[in-house]
Amino acid sequence: DQQVKQNSPSLSVQEGRISILNCDYTNSMFDYFLWYKKYPAEGPTFLISISSIKDKNEDGRFTVFLNKSAKHLSLHIVPSQPGDSAVYFCAATDSGTYKYIFGTGTRLKVLA
Amino acid sequence: ETGVTQSPTHLIKTRGQQVTLRCSSQSGHNTVSWYQQALGQGPQFIFQYYREEENGRGNFPPRFSGLQFPNYSSELNVNALELDDSALYLCASSYLGGNQPQHFGDGTRLSIL
Numbered sequence: 001d002q003q004v005k006q007n008s009p010s011l012s013v014q015e016g017r018i019s020i021l022n023c024d025y026t027n028s029m030f031d032y033f034l035w036y037k038k039y040p041a042e043g044p045t046f047l048i049s050i051s052s053i054k055d056k057n058e059d060g061r062f063t064v065f066l067n068k069s070a071k072h073l074s075l076h077i078v079p080s081q082p083g084d085s086a087v088y089f090c091a092a093t094d095s096g097t098y099k100y101i102f103g104t105g106t107r108l109k110v111l112a
Numbered sequence: 113e114t115g116v117t118q119s120p121t122h123l124i125k126t127r128g129q130q131v132t133l134r135c136s137s138q139s140g141h142n143t144v145s146w147y148q149q150a151l152g153q154g155p156q157f158i159f160q161y162y163r164e165e166e167n168g169r170g171n172f173p174p175r176f177s178g179l180q181f182p183n184y185s186s187e188l189n190v191n192a193l194e195l196d197d198s199a200l201y202l203c204a205s206s207y208l209g210g211n212q213p214q215h216f217g218d219g220t221r222l223s224i225l
Contacts, residue, residue, distance in 0.1 A: 004154075036216075042218050043118075043216035044202070046214070046216075049213055091154075095211055098143070098208065102154030104153055105153075
């Protein structure tokens with residue numbers, strides 16, 4: 001039973017354009033959501049998070065949107081840069097448990 | 113600020129053996145979580161330690177056990193290794209309280225022959 005799903009295994013975007021990565025979840029108890037970026041041979045690096053009391057959080061080029069009724073979140077990267085090429089994982093948690101449930105990741109390739 | 117460090121980076125074991133993986137938390141963090149990441153999958157939660165006690169566990173058998181020390185460093189022990197235990201093992205530390213993100217180390221790649 002996969003509670004967090006990233007249905008696109010890969011995405012290619014031209015440098016300078018917007019990258020949109022999507023994530024769906026099924027557990028309505030989740031109240032904190034995060035995005036991590038992972039380069040090969042490195043651990044996941046925290047990117048941005050959002051609490052369920054908000055519907056948008058922005059940090060520089062990165063914006064996360066949360067649609068609670070659809071149980072959907074997305075990460076927007078604008079403008080995309082070649083250094084953004086990595087695997088992106090979304091994660092969700094019920095903050096009472098602090099156990100993160102991860103999706104299977106989306107490999108983003110930003111083309112120069 | 114020192115980040116999360118894990119050792120060793122790579123390890124090869126055979127079926128039935130036992131293994132211990134180590135993790136040093138980021139300074140100021142009091143909670144450590146362990147995850148298993150199989151190839152092509154997202155990290156899967158194994159367990160979390162807070163104040164040297166297990167604070168939650170995922171769907172892993174008892175042969176996966178852990179320890180947290182007073183300095184917040186941690187160990188993951190796996191007994192009776194099986195081929196399916198081959199994976200990247202990730203340690204993450206955080207400060208328990210409020211929504212604080214977990215910060216990950218680079219992992220230990222465990223291969224079982």
